[in-house]
Amino acid sequence: xxxxxxxxxxxxxxxxxxxxxxxxxxxxxxxxxxxxxxxxxxxxxxxxxxxxxxxxxxxxxxxxxxxxxxxxxxxxxxxxxxxxxxxxxxxxxxxxxxxxxxxxxxxxxxxxxxxxxxxxxxxxxxxxxxxxxxxxxxxxxxxxxxxxxxxxxxxxxxxxxxxxxxxxxxxxxxxxxxxxxxxxxxxxxxxxxxxxxxxxxxxxxx
Numbered sequence: 621x622x623x624x625x626x627x628x629x630x631x632x633x634x635x636x637x638x639x640x641x642x643x644x645x646x647x648x649x650x651x652x653x654x655x656x657x658x659x660x661x662x663x664x665x666x667x668x669x670x671x672x673x674x675x676x677x678x679x680x681x682x683x684x685x686x687x688x689x690x691x692x693x694x695x696x697x698x699x700x701x702x703x704x705x706x707x708x709x710x711x712x713x714x715x716x717x718x719x720x721x722x723x724x725x726x727x728x729x730x731x732x733x734x735x736x737x738x739x740x741x742x743x744x745x746x747x748x749x750x751x752x753x754x755x756x757x758x759x760x761x762x763x764x765x766x767x768x769x770x771x772x773x774x775x776x777x778x779x780x781x782x783x784x785x786x787x788x789x790x791x792x793x794x795x796x797x798x799x800x801x802x803x804x805x806x807x808x809x810x811x812x813x814x815x816x817x818x819x820x821x822x823x824x825x826x
Contacts, residue, residue, distance in 0.1 A: 714813030729796035736809035758789035784817035
């Protein structure tokens, strides 16, 4: 399978009305820094390559607080083998969840939902649905994981915007059914808070 390019991924998400946490792809540090100033520090830098699937394991994700850190981090990421550029992304605030899709030979596209980041691998707290998945079915996917109370808000925390999450899941279902060239999707993390949900990390395989 081949990883869809950043521009193709961004266009696809926009086509289906899905919000990407503001990001730009750069190969020149000065242009990247101008973009970082525009979206305001702190930001996250991520190595980008069609040949790098698990960038975290390569030290390919860096949180940046200052412009000095930015330059050092940018050049460090560009030295990683097969690096094609550096993704400069706004730092999100909220809970992390994960969404995915795989095409099953028998059932067709199957969606997955769970708590994001490292939790999805450690806890294996996930739910599945066969496409098509409506917003109502998406809500049941969210509610049935053990981590749902975390999303509802604990100890005075505000509950996250679950409706925004259900929209992403139902739109992901539409993408999976209509864009048949896409074999697999991995959105981890999706950042969700009381004001909405934004896709922070994304892999579309064709």
